Amino acid sequence: MSAEIAVLLTFIFMLAVVAGFELISKVPSTLHTPLMSGSNAISGITIVGALLAAGSAGDDTLAIVLGTAAVTLATINVVGGYLVTDRMLEMFRKKKEREEDS
Amino acid sequence: MSGPLQFVYILCAFLFILGLKLLSSPATARRGNQLSSLGMLLAVVVTLAGNELLSFQWIAVGVVAGALIGALAARLVAMTSMPELVALFNGFGGLASLLVAWFEYRSDPDLITFTAATVFISVLIGGVTFTGSLVAWGKLSERLSGRPLLFPGQHLVNILAVVALLAGGVMFSMAPAANEPIFHAILCVTALLGILLVIPIGGADMPVVISLLNSYSGLAACATGFVIQNTVLIVTGSLVGASGIILTRIMCKAMNRSLANVLFSGFGSAASGGTSGTETREAKSVTAGDAYVMLEAARSVVFVPGYGLAVAQAQHAARELGDLLEANGAEVRYGIHPVAGRMPGHMNVLLAEANVPYDQLTEMDAINPTMDTVDVCVVIGANDVVNPAALSEESSPIYGMPIIEAHRARTVIIMKRSLGVGFAGIGNDLFYKDNSRMLFGDAKASLQALIAEFKEA
Numbered sequence: 170m171s172a173e174i175a176v177l178l179t180f181i182f183m184l185a186v187v188a189g190f191e192l193i194s195k196v197p198s199t200l201h202t203p204l205m206s207g208s209n210a211i212s213g214i215t216i217v218g219a220l221l222a223a224g225s226a227g228d229d230t231l232a233i234v235l236g237t238a239a240v241t242l243a244t245i246n247v248v249g250g251y252l253v254t255d256r257m258l259e260m261f262r263k264k265k266e267r268e269e270d271s
Numbered sequence: 272m273s274g275p276l277q278f279v280y281i282l283c284a285f286l287f288i289l290g291l292k293l294l295s296s297p298a299t300a301r302r303g304n305q306l307s308s309l310g311m312l313l314a315v316v317v318t319l320a321g322n323e324l325l326s327f328q329w330i331a332v333g334v335v336a337g338a339l340i341g342a343l344a345a346r347l348v349a350m351t352s353m354p355e356l357v358a359l360f361n362g363f364g365g366l367a368s369l370l371v372a373w374f375e376y377r378s379d380p381d382l383i384t385f386t387a388a389t390v391f392i393s394v395l396i397g398g399v400t401f402t403g404s405l406v407a408w409g410k411l412s413e414r415l416s417g418r419p420l421l422f423p424g425q426h427l428v429n430i431l432a433v434v435a436l437l438a439g440g441v442m443f444s445m446a447p448a449a450n451e452p453i454f455h456a457i458l459c460v461t462a463l464l465g466i467l468l469v470i471p472i473g474g475a476d477m478p479v480v481i482s483l484l485n486s487y488s489g490l491a492a493c494a495t496g497f498v499i500q501n502t503v504l505i506v507t508g509s510l511v512g513a514s515g516i517i518l519t520r521i522m523c524k525a526m527n528r529s530l531a532n533v534l535f536s537g538f539g540s541a542a543s544g545g546t547s548g549t550e551t552r553e554a555k556s557v558t559a560g561d562a563y564v565m566l567e568a569a570r571s572v573v574f575v576p577g578y579g580l581a582v583a584q585a586q587h588a589a590r591e592l593g594d595l596l597e598a599n600g601a602e603v604r605y606g607i608h609p610v611a612g613r614m615p616g617h618m619n620v621l622l623a624e625a626n627v628p629y630d631q632l633t634e635m636d637a638i639n640p641t642m643d644t645v646d647v648c649v650v651i652g653a654n655d656v657v658n659p660a661a662l663s664e665e666s667s668p669i670y671g672m673p674i675i676e677a678h679r680a681r682t683v684i685i686m687k688r689s690l691g692v693g694f695a696g697i698g699n700d701l702f703y704k705d706n707s708r709m710l711f712g713d714a715k716a717s718l719q720a721l722i723a724e725f726k727e728a
Binding site: 174175178181182185186188189190192193194195196197198199200201202203204205206207208209210211212213214215216217218219220221222223224225226227229231232233235236237238239240241242243244245246247248249250251252253254255256257258259260261262263264266267 | 280287288290291292293294296297298300301303304307308311314315318321322324325326327329330331334336337338340341342344345346348353356357360362363364366367368370371373374377378385412448481482485488489491492493496497498499500501502503504505506507508509510511512513514515517518521531554588607609614615616617619620622624626628629630631632634
């Protein structure tokens with residue numbers, strides 16, 4: 170990795186942190202639990218690295234174990250996180266919507 | 272870093288950001304979550320399609336197993352157990368990041384110093400997140416005791432572990448290929464550190480801990496992004512990191528404690544005596560029939576639920592009473608304290624599950640200014656968060672903690688089993704106010720008695 174790339178990545182990191190603080194402080198406390206489970210799901214983005222690992226492990230047993238375990242765990246995070254968040258958000262309804270349903 | 276692939280990753284990051292933006296209102300939140308999951312799907316597909324991978328068999332094994340476990344967990348979990356699930360997912364995320372970093376080191380040990388350092392950071396944060404989350408999960412699900420576990424020299428042991436890790440990290444980063452044993456030692460000590468950091472924290476403080484671990488799981492993904500030089504991991508990891516830190520701060524503020532106090536003080540370890548002098552004041556008790564008369568005449572009613580409501584499984588009864596009050600012409604709202612549940616926002620989810628419409632779920636800061644105009648405030652299973660001593664008594668251990676100012680309502684009905692103390696181990700002045708009435712008994716039974724009164728009338 171060249172010095173320029175290191176600087177660029179650090180710069181992206183800084184901007185993302187600022188954007189994160191701005192975005193998250195606008196989430197109402199009513200939705201803080203779905204926010205946590207949802208952000209949990211997106212931290213499963215590490216699946217990108219896990220897929221690359223599991224797909225290029227070759228014959229090295231330890232590498233295969235590391236890659237496969239990483240894919241499994243990250244997938245649990247992604248699939249479980251998004252589904253449980255959706256399940257919660259579905260319950261949040263306005264009074265009008267509730268009456269229309271029943 | 273191939274060109275077109277990076278552009279797709281930028282699109283994914285944009286979808287995540289948009290998803291979080293739509294989470295700013297319950298009306299758009301669900302669509303936000305769907306857009307965000309679309310971004311994730313896109314990231315997975317382009318990663319699989321855009322790289323020349325050797326084999327797909329292990330990927331398939333991992334994805335199928337993970338998707339099955341994740342979907343089952345998401346479907347089966349009870350809303351009351353959401354904190355445990357989130358703690359567990361945090362831990363998995365942290366471990367996944369650690370494993371990816373470990374894999375990178377394994378497949379090419381001869382890393383340059385900057386990359387080796389990011390491998391170390393990724394392992395450190397991922398490892399602490401993993402074992403720390405497991406302990407938090409154990410405490411939340413009561414598989415482990417909720418008591419803080421303290422031993423002599425605890426802080427010293429922690430400091431030694433951190434110093435050893437930093438020294439090991441520097442040595443590893445300077446010459447990663449030659450220092451494989453050090454890397455393995457780092458793995459073991461980080462796992463231990465995660466446990467050491469969470470065991471001294473009491474069960475009541477776990478909401479702060481899972482918020483913090485949530486942040487760590489993001490930062491671990493971020494560090495892994497540096498390891499594999501992937502911008503979408505860095506951006507997404509930082510978003511999650513920021514989210515967890517904000518939630519941690521909110522929870523600390525709502526409990527009137529500093530983060531350092533939560534993490535290191537072993538709060539709740541002393542068996543809290545709770546008897547702050549003999550109580551000479553008398554609380555006025557009422558029957559369900561009396562409470563009905565008050566509620567029947569009320570034009571404006573606020574419910575203040577605490578976790579005791581969920582323990583009594585009384586959310587549905589509360590909502591039913593709320594509906595009856597509305598049908599009777601009253602304005603009904605639910606005033607929710609940030610620490611009312613067992614994780615940030617938890618009480619809102621429990622009430623939404625019981626079909627309470629979200630326009631009635633009102634934050635503490637929005638309900639307090641209107642409290643003087645409330646006819647009846649019904650406190651159900653909440654204690655410390657409505658104790659007016661937090662506002663007025665400088666000697667009180669909870670002085671300075673923000674509360675829901677129930678005492679300012681014209682009448683306060685408190686549903687409680689006894690005049691007992693809350694988490695903070697202190698008596699509650701609210702019970703003895705002139706405008707307060709105690710409705711003793713199980714919250715669910717009391718609510719059902721009131722519902723019956725309304726239905727008979």
